[in-house]
Amino acid sequence: MAAGDERRRGWRAARGLAALWLAVAWLLGGAGLASAEPSLERLERDGFAHYTLALTWHPGFCESRSRPPRECREPALRHGAEEGFVLHGLWPSLPSRFRGRGTDRRRWWREGCFLEQPQPDGGFCRAHPPLALSKALGEALDAAMPGRASCLDRYQFAKHAACLSLPETDYFAAAVTLVERVNASAFVDYLMIHRGGEVARNDLIHAFEAAFGTGTGRALRLECGGRGHRLLTEIRLGIDAEALGDFPAADSLVRLGRGRCAGRVRIADFD
Template sequence: MRGRWWRLWGVAVLSALLAVPVQADSGPVEASRAAPLRLEAEGFEHYTLALTWHPGFCATRSRPPRECREPSLRDNSEQGFVLHGLWPSLPRRFAERGVDRPRWWQKGCFLETPRADGSFCRAHPPFGLPETLSDALDEAMPGRASCLDRYQYAKHAACLDLPEENYFAVSLTLLEAVNESAFGAFVVLNQGGEVDRNELIAAFEAAFGEDTGRALRLACHGRGNRILTEVRIGIDAERLDAFPAAESLVAQGRGRCHPRVSIATFD
């Protein structure tokens, strides 16, 4: 459990950004459930919450990025998932222009504002986020060392009038809800070993409700797609404030993981 950054985040930021009173002694689960998630949806149906299992991601990269090479950026990453992104589905106004789902997932907001040349660290300035939020994001998103936050926002949110602070505030709240769930605990408990793919789905349903496994998409890489690298969870854009209740989840396509899935750990 990422208690250190969550305590800073849950008390000092959720109450300020989301205008919800949170008691200073509230635990992570209580704080997460107390905060309504306000993020206006501009004509799209659902979000995909993409969460990385950091040891698995790093183990399957032929050229590991900075967040995999530097020990300080791997701290606590075996204690839960880390944030990859929060992805709106195909907006209606893009669909009306003939953009289909595969093209939207490939290009996103770059369809309107072409991706700048060079790295995102050079092409996009840092966000002016409040210090507490920025510190929490540093811990929850190791890829921020490679400017993953700037890339995710530019591709998935910049063209949809999603305010930067709210976008990342909500992303962190959703991440914490998953990490504090029985599903998150199951993955942490089984790191360093293998589990059946169906066990992961069953653990998700045990945490979030019967038949909710269809909202979970597993991503695996490495030889034979055996190493868990990411989970993706479909969330109704109009029911974001109900997450992680079963009625807030929407079905997704299945991933391509081997029937036996390895949950990596750092050596």
């Protein structure tokens, strides 16, 4: 077995254990026995139609940065990338109460909850307070979101969830579950096989549809950086807010706009 594959298998086991601890904690906390992953069912919709699940291809993101953040510079913080994608954010679409005030989609995506509570000055860590998460959820989020080392979790919650009916624990427990479901798919297996190489953009879409169903490519937005937009840095998935618990079933996915990637896309890997 290759060393990288052995590390990936060990990390998968560790993340699986964290997920198990999280599920047990929810059950002991009175969430009920109806669902093995109650976090998805507990998220309220609060007047918006869909979520965008933003997942980073960590090696590509790090390579695209002229000044890489801590999670790129320190190898110990890259472990989540051995599973596939890591979490950037879970973004609700424009809520009806903001639409009623005349806010358009573009402004909501740009400012989010900062429309109501202006963003404080300073970096993520200084501007936003630590999140009150359980030890189990914190460990699971550390694995799923290397950017937490730069307080990305605090910023994501402040911008996309703090003004909605999305408690910190429910919001991040759901996000971790969604990342794990994507990383357990044949789509991510395809990307892991092609790490360090180059694939056709259309082949990425076909691999996604092979994993999640015919026509689901409409819910996939590919984001690329670097010269000519040829370096995969992120994917974004549209998920119906009323069907979050069914993800990644084809009926749970909704159309997103097309991203910016060239006809051929490089799938970066860490050295």
